[in-house]
Amino acid sequence: MGSIHDVALENNNVACQPNPLDPEEFRRQSHMMVDFIADYYHNVDKYPVLSQVSPGYLRECLPDSAPNHAEPIEAILQDVRNHIIPGITHWQSPNYYAYFPSSGSIAGFLGEMLSVGFNVVGFNWMSSPAATELETIVMDWLGKILNLPKQFLFSGGGGGVLQGTTCEAILCTVTAARDKVLNKIGRDRIGDLVVYCSDQTHCALKKAAQIAGIHPDNIRALQTRRSDAFGLCPETLRSALADDVSEGLVPLYLCATVGTTSSTAVDPLRGLCEVAAEHDIWVHIDAAYAGSACICPEFRHFIDGVEGANSFSFNAHKWFFTTLDCCCMWVKEPQHLVNALSTNPEYLRNNATESKKVVDYKDWQIALSRRFRSLKLWMVLRSYGVANLRNSIRSHVNMAELFEELVTKDERFEVVVPRNFSMVCFRLRPPLGGLSARDCGLETTNAITKRLLDAVNATGKVFVTHAVVGGVYLIRFAVGSPLTEERHVRSAWMVVREQAEALLAEFKVHPVMQEQADAVLTQAVHG
Amino acid sequence: MGSIHDVALENNNVACQPNPLDPEEFRRQSHMMVDFIADYYHNVDKYPVLSQVSPGYLRECLPDSAPNHAEPIEAILQDVRNHIIPGITHWQSPNYYAYFPSSGSIAGFLGEMLSVGFNVVGFNWMSSPAATELETIVMDWLGKILNLPKQFLFSGGGGGVLQGTTCEAILCTVTAARDKVLNKIGRDRIGDLVVYCSDQTHCALKKAAQIAGIHPDNIRALQTRRSDAFGLCPETLRSALADDVSEGLVPLYLCATVGTTSSTAVDPLRGLCEVAAEHDIWVHIDAAYAGSACICPEFRHFIDGVEGANSFSFNAHKWFFTTLDCCCMWVKEPQHLVNALSTNPEYLRNNATESKKVVDYKDWQIALSRRFRSLKLWMVLRSYGVANLRNSIRSHVNMAELFEELVTKDERFEVVVPRNFSMVCFRLRPPLGGLSARDCGLETTNAITKRLLDAVNATGKVFVTHAVVGGVYLIRFAVGSPLTEERHVRSAWMVVREQAEALLAEFKVHPVMQEQADAVLTQAVHG
Structure with missing residues (x-):
């Protein structure tokens, strides 16, 4: 908080400060931001999809209070790079299959820019x-x-x-x-x-x-x-x-x-x-x-x-x-x-x-x-046209079909409910690995599928989330990120398969080691 | 709606269409939009502040349904220029004093861009x-x-x-x-x-x-x-x-x-x-x-x-x-x-x-x-710093003080309630023009002040709005648009004064023409 003296000093500067909406400064900084975001899209597939930071990470990177004086845009963008991007879960990544998609596009972005620019x-x-x-x-x-x-x-x-x-x-x-x-x-x-x-x-x-x-x-x-x-x-x-x-x-x-x-x-x-x-x-x-x-x-x-x-x-x-x-x-x-x-x-x-x-x-x-939200909807409809929009939807559905096929062909997995759109719901199919059918009740299969989900997400290569339907824990694989292509879906399947293999290997124990198997199972189910 | 034949045709094109988030196309179109908005800020003081279109104007300019095929960004921006901008009330205009300000800035805009870019x-x-x-x-x-x-x-x-x-x-x-x-x-x-x-x-x-x-x-x-x-x-x-x-x-x-x-x-x-x-x-x-x-x-x-x-x-x-x-x-x-x-x-x-x-x-x-709204708040605090933010607020308050002074010095006007921040509440001071004090009751003064408001807004040079407080109809003059400078406030006062002069001239009638004066008054009060 300023003293009266500070107030007087600040007041002297009222006239000198740049206008916060100066058109040429707007142009300069906004062009810089466009390039920053375009570069982000170029690199977005290289970041861990699910952010791997721990709670409270950002308070250790940023100061305790706002700066008194202006900072240049270059310094702020550097902080975005160093401190914000690591804390982002990348919904625009082609390897994002969690929740439902958050579907961005150039036209949507431009519509928002225009809406924010008019700011009515x-x-x-x-x-x-x-x-x-x-x-x-x-x-x-x-x-x-x-x-x-x-x-x-x-x-x-x-x-x-x-x-x-x-x-x-x-x-x-x-x-x-x-x-x-x-x-x-x-x-x-x-x-x-x-x-x-x-x-x-x-x-x-x-x-x-x-x-x-x-x-x-x-x-x-x-x-x-x-x-x-x-x-x-x-x-x-x-x-x-x-x-x-x-x-x-x-x-x-x-x-x-x-x-x-x-x-x-x-x-x-x-x-x-x-x-x-x-x-x-x-x-x-x-x-x-x-x-x-x-x-x-x-x-x-x-x-x-x-x-x-x-x-x-x-x-x-x-x-x-x-x-x-x-x-x-x-x-x-x-x-x-x-x-x-x-x-x-x-x-x-x-x-x-x-x-x-x-x-x-x-x-x-x-x-x-x-x-002024209608601008972005208008720009999406015009920039792509109805035919392309339909085809984009179809391409996502086709990729989900592909993933479904891969799951179905692998007997260690099963599709849990029929696929209607671009989301595949799957889980590990019991019996799992070396476990007996008796050991693979619902609770066990649920717990081990949850462990698979955590393992897949921990790789940072893919992000998927879960649901429980009719008591069955399932992994949701929702295709819809605009940058996703068939090769990403195939890679995602490889990650799921690799993690499942590693997980199931824990249960491939020799019968005489039943005690150890029980321990592994208890650990799997109860965390 | 497409026939099955159309669907098949469209499907063939699935692979060929450009990705809606292609980074280089994103870069190209977004740079174009930056320039479009920067140019808009250069020209915003030239548009009528309050849009002068009539209800239904846009339905006559746009087609009845969305296009089936993609349209280029250049065509869309041309339509923004020709059809959208005329229908905008320019909240970012330096001559905007209505409601409360909708305060944009470069930092706020960049924060939104980043938030929309990440789209988390x-x-x-x-x-x-x-x-x-x-x-x-x-x-x-x-x-x-x-x-x-x-x-x-x-x-x-x-x-x-x-x-x-x-x-x-x-x-x-x-x-x-x-x-x-x-x-x-x-x-x-x-x-x-x-x-x-x-x-x-x-x-x-x-x-x-x-x-x-x-x-x-x-x-x-x-x-x-x-x-x-x-x-x-x-x-x-x-x-x-x-x-x-x-x-x-x-x-x-x-x-x-x-x-x-x-x-x-x-x-x-x-x-x-x-x-x-x-x-x-x-x-x-x-x-x-x-x-x-x-x-x-x-x-x-x-x-x-x-x-x-x-x-x-x-x-x-x-x-x-x-x-x-x-x-x-x-x-x-x-x-x-x-x-x-x-x-x-x-x-x-x-x-x-x-x-x-x-x-x-x-x-x-x-x-x-x-x-991700905090990005824009963070960027505003860092880009300007607390000292500049305080000074921006003060400069708006100073401009409101100036306007208040101009109103106070003109005996045809009065400030209705004490000014606390950057808004001045004023009205025409009775008696008005050639009207007797008896004729200038609350209803009359209210009605004529409303006419003044409509006349000022119809010029397109300034936009102000009204309120009624304690039965008194008043014009609110709220300073806060980032582009507003002292010269804009002085011009706004000129517009108000000119419109008031024209309005009050209607009542400067000769006593023998009392009948005509009554007619003018009735018209003023009852529209």
């Missing part, structure tokens, strides 16, 4: 008409590519909006559904509302419902079965609805999923929407990952039945090249969003809004402020 | 350790610059987090406060919880409280008075709390503001926190705009009393050069956020989280996914 705050139409209008146009474009029913498009009385994430999309629609019902039955009954999903639904649903004040006991994660490929059976929903109604509760909302996080399972939309309609509950379809695939005619059938839903969303930042964050959401009746989320303070009143000829997107989302 | 999804520590660790470090740096009490820093048991916007910050803290109380008194009492603010508080509070399921009747916008400079009087709060408690309701949360949107009024934090403590309610301090100024020792007193609050936030994207979006929030007890917002699905389990040695920011916010 498009909460209402007037604050930057192009920001609102481009979003309505691009959401109609994308809705048509997905062959969404006309009621979801602006041209059909509905409309699309860009949220940051699926969590926000779900929170907005739960809130809209909630207020629609409470306005009828009375605010005091908030504790009676019930929200439905499956035990495979993303945790965003539970979190959003809780934020919206739904009683935690009233969030039903309905059980799925292997025999339904972990999709939610409409009869299960029907029975849950009947139970709740008989208890005097009020069914509110169903979140159905196309492409679950654990295993890319697909809920049967048509059947679920029919059951939901019997109780007039809001149906939201979360196609966060798999929605992108549905731009291909051969995958479109996965969202058949969407016409029965109230809202639909997918994350263009996952598998549609826009960079984080860009969740595309459509609703049939925007008025329910507006009723629940609008604010009309005096300081935002303006003639355009009062003319009722414009969309004010602040009333379709949680926050007031919003970035 | 930092929901938990493991997903990119640097993203989490840099955020904890930079939030401690910034907390120290603001001289926040140690309990708000990680080094003191609290901690900071970057939210997108203040709306999110408020929603997260309302939810945390809500669950803390409901876990004690029972979930069924959600309808009894009461949230407090003043009639000057930003609409984000009401929206967040409603999303969180607080009964709309239980949001108290307590009246402020001109005699308190529109700050919330602690006695008003005390009395409201007592009333609610006597009704059996449960006081939950107070949002106090430092620098209100309408007039940059400041609530007396110390007194409010003392009253709030009597009922153990959560106090959040929203310093969205004015928090940035508090890095200067001479403005720090405006947040005196923050030590009594539970959480504090300000928007670095408003007046701290980070570009949208970057809301800095600190809490004393992060555990309450985690209790309300955490999710622990199997597919996110990992060894680092289980070691309990790391922060997983997904549990401090609404969404799961999160961008």
Whole structure:
């Protein structure tokens, strides 16, 4: 903190300092940053995919407080190289197969640059008409590519909006559904509302419902079965609805999923929407990952039945090249969003809004402020064109097929659930190595597959993550990083195989050494 | 939608298409975009600040659907020039004085580029350790610059987090406060919880409280008075709390503001926190705009009393050069956020989280996914240094002082409320032109000041917005766009004066033409 003397000294310099947005300095430094990032992409396959640092590593590299005086960009970039990059898990690496992809592209990057460059705050139409209008146009474009029913498009009385994430999309629609019902039955009954999903639904649903004040006991994660490929059976929903109604509760909302996080399972939309309609509950379809695939005619059938839903969303930042964050959401009746989320303070009143000829997107989302996200979606659609975008999706699916084939051909492994899109779920197939079938129960196989996952990730050559489905621990291999090519997938398979060989070798013990084998097994299972 | 034949055709091209993240193509196109944006900054003062387009203009310029084939970046940039820029309200223009500033800078832009380039999804520590660790470090740096009490820093048991916007910050803290109380008194009492603010508080509070399921009747916008400079009087709060408690309701949360949107009024934090403590309610301090100024020792007193609050936030994207979006929030007890917002699905389990040695920011916010926002804050702090940042704030305040002086010296105008930071609230001073004092009641003066605002904005040379405080319609002149210099402020004043002269000339009628004068007045007031 400065003394009064410092303040006076600083004040003398007010006029001399460079403008923080000086165009020529902007040009110089931004060109430098472009080269830095281009070089990063050249080298990204050489870094350990999963960062290998330990908790607290960065506090040891950086000072305890911000500098008082300006530092040159060169020094900052040096620190990025030395201290930040080692702490990054490289989602843009061609060897990244974890979670779901975070899909960057040149067009997505340029769209963000332009959005950040303009730096407009498009909460209402007037604050930057192009920001609102481009979003309505691009959401109609994308809705048509997905062959969404006309009621979801602006041209059909509905409309699309860009949220940051699926969590926000779900929170907005739960809130809209909630207020629609409470306005009828009375605010005091908030504790009676019930929200439905499956035990495979993303945790965003539970979190959003809780934020919206739904009683935690009233969030039903309905059980799925292997025999339904972990999709939610409409009869299960029907029975849950009947139970709740008989208890005097009020069914509110169903979140159905196309492409679950654990295993890319697909809920049967048509059947679920029919059951939901019997109780007039809001149906939201979360196609966060798999929605992108549905731009291909051969995958479109996965969202058949969407016409029965109230809202639909997918994350263009996952598998549609826009960079984080860009969740595309459509609703049939925007008025329910507006009723629940609008604010009309005096300081935002303006003639355009009062003319009722414009969309004010602040009333379709949680926050007031919003970035000009549609630029990146527009640039992706134009820079690549629909045909190339479909082909990119297909090339990822083809690579996943290749990996699936490699897994299937190796008898030490098995594919756990059918592959729908570009993700393969696999595990070690019992019996393992020299272990007897008796020793290879579910717990053991799970524990050893987890050890395989850790070993693969520790190589730094590949990053994969896991899920547990129907009690089975599986490794998820999700293809979708833009830089991934067939050769990377083949290398990844080599890494998995090598690590599995090393691991299984531990169990190739001679029968007389059974005691030692037991010890190894105990270690494997209990860590 | 393609036929099967098309699909086959497209499939043949899978291998030939360029990689969407090809480093050399990335370099080429990104350099082009840098130059495009640098040129935009060179010319931004030449565009009408407030976009002059009409609703629906863009649908007439763009095709009805996305292109099937790729288009070159040159064609897209041409469309940005021809169709997007005319529809932009130029928040980066030096002649922008509306709402609050959206403060861009070279460092903020570079930080975003880097964040988008890495495109990591930092929901938990493991997903990119640097993203989490840099955020904890930079939030401690910034907390120290603001001289926040140690309990708000990680080094003191609290901690900071970057939210997108203040709306999110408020929603997260309302939810945390809500669950803390409901876990004690029972979930069924959600309808009894009461949230407090003043009639000057930003609409984000009401929206967040409603999303969180607080009964709309239980949001108290307590009246402020001109005699308190529109700050919330602690006695008003005390009395409201007592009333609610006597009704059996449960006081939950107070949002106090430092620098209100309408007039940059400041609530007396110390007194409010003392009253709030009597009922153990959560106090959040929203310093969205004015928090940035508090890095200067001479403005720090405006947040005196923050030590009594539970959480504090300000928007670095408003007046701290980070570009949208970057809301800095600190809490004393992060555990309450985690209790309300955490999710622990199997597919996110990992060894680092289980070691309990790391922060997983997904549990401090609404969404799961999160961008690497701390990069831009870090780059702003290092590129400029604390001394320059203070001086930038001061130069904006100095320019606002200058404008205030110009307004004060002209007897046709008056400053409506005392200026605290870099915003001047002014209006036409009655009596206006040739009108009698009798004719210049509040309604008339308000209506004519609104006409002045519309006339000023219609020139395209300046963009200002309005508020109504204590019934008085006023024009807000908020300095803070990075490119604004003293000469721009002087020009803006000339525009205001010229438009006022033209407007007031309408009322300089001869007494015998009283009928005509009445007609003009009616037109002025009723549009």
